[in-house]
Amino acid sequence: MSKTTCELDALIFGGGVAGLWLLDELHRRSFCALLIENRALGAGQTITSQGILHGGLKYALGGFLSGAAQAVGEMTDLWRQCLEGRAQPDLRGVRILSPCCHLWRTEALASKVGLTAARFGLRTPVVKVAPNERPPALARCPGEVLRVDEQVIDVGSLLKELAHRHADRILNIGDSNDVTFTLIKPGHVETVELRREDSTAILLVKPGVIIFTSGEGNAELRRCVGLSPEVMQLRPLHMVMVRGSLPELFGHCVDGNKTRVTITSAVDTLGRTVWHVGGEIAEKGVQMSTTE
Numbered sequence: 001m002s003k004t005t006c007e008l009d010a011l012i013f014g015g016g017v018a019g020l021w022l023l024d025e026l027h028r029r030s031f032c033a034l035l036i037e038n039r040a041l042g043a044g045q046t047i048t049s050q051g052i053l054h055g056g057l058k059y060a061l062g063g064f065l066s067g068a069a070q071a072v073g074e075m076t077d078l079w080r081q082c083l084e085g086r087a088q089p090d091l092r093g094v095r096i097l098s099p100c101c102h103l104w105r106t107e108a109l110a111s112k113v114g115l116t117a118a119r120f121g122l123r124t125p126v127v128k129v130a131p132n133e134r135p136p137a138l139a140r141c142p143g144e145v146l147r148v149d150e151q152v153i154d155v156g157s158l159l160k161e162l163a164h165r166h167a168d169r170i171l172n173i174g175d176s177n178d179v180t181f182t183l184i185k186p187g188h189v190e191t192v193e194l195r196r197e198d199s200t201a202i203l204l205v206k207p208g209v210i211i212f213t214s215g216e217g218n219a220e221l222r223r224c225v226g227l228s229p230e231v232m233q234l235r236p237l238h239m240v241m242v243r244g245s246l247p248e249l250f251g252h253c254v255d256g257n258k259t260r261v262t263i264t265s266a267v268d269t270l271g272r273t274v275w276h277v278g279g280e281i282a283e284k285g286v287q288m289s290t291t292e
């Protein structure tokens with residue numbers, strides 16, 4: 001069995017959008033970095049995402065003006081620049097499914113207030129849509145329909161775009177049992193022993209820094225390096241998918257200070273539209289059976 005030793009500036013665990021973006025950033029800054037994935041790139045939340053480049057609607061509806069809310073608002077600008085090739089990473093190859101999302105509301109008075117809060121609280125431009133310019137699905141919707149400049153991207157094309165330029169810096173290891181950390185003390189790793197899924201060769205890495213971008217997998221990795229796994233946030237969702245002869249729709253239905261549903265559209269292999277329905281229904285749906 002052969003063993004190769006290498007020193008790296010950074011070792012990243014997890015090839016979702018966070019890890020891949022970070023790998024790209026580090027590489028552009030001339031750091032020597034390697035990304036480890038134990039399933040398929042994006043196999044966590046990223047590939048199931050609705051692909052909306054959020055402008056902070058959730059925070060605007062709730063009236064939160066925290067630093068995080070502001071940072072989320074600023075992200076739409078950064079994404080736009082990257083998608084247009086004006087900032088790095090250059091994401092001109094990513095498919096844009098919709099240039100905007102629409103906002104509509106339930107009939108409750110609180111929803112009217114919510115929509116007004118969105119109109120004035122969002123950093124991303126929000127405009128009222130004239131009745132004859134509404135998307136067909138919202139033609140008979142009560143109250144105003146607004147358009148917010150949140151783009152929606154095809155997440156698969158984002159993963160491909162980031163991954164293809166770093167193919168030789170990404171290692172698929174398959175099962176996590178093929179990783180062994182040697183610790184100096186809890187939280188301080190001296191070496192990481194890695195075994196490729198399709199090989200018996202061992203790679204012994206001495207990383208300057210290790211970054212866990214493994215989503216749900218972070219808890220176990222933290223445990224492996226002697227850190228508390230409890231700090232990881234879990235936010236399960238139970239998405240609803242509606243398939244049929246449906247009009248294309250991208251947007252959020254405001255219900256008080258919540259989004260009752262967030263709908264994005266895709267097309268299946270038979271050319272039928274599939275609505276991916278997230279928002280409150282997906283959060284509450286975790287408690288429900290599939291039939292409910």
Ligand SMILES: Cc1cc2nc3c(=O)[nH]c(=O)nc-3n(C[C@H](O)[C@H](O)[C@H](O)COP(=O)(O)OP(=O)(O)OC[C@H]3O[C@@H](n4cnc5c(N)ncnc54)[C@H](O)[C@@H]3O)c2cc1C
Nearest residue numbers: 014016017018038043044045046049050051052214215217
């Ligand atoms: C249904 C749904 C819809 C969403 N819609 C949106 C949206 O419209 N807009 C938006 O901004 N956000 C959305 N999100 C949230 C968004 O998808 C996540 O915030 C984002 O994808 C998190 O990316 P990540 O890279 O941190 O984690 P993940 O995408 O979960 O990636 C983690 C990666 O780490 C790998 N991994 C796990 N354990 C290990 C290990 N031990 N070793 C190596 N690799 C490991 C996994 O296989 C995976 O590839 C949505 C989420 C869900 C679930």
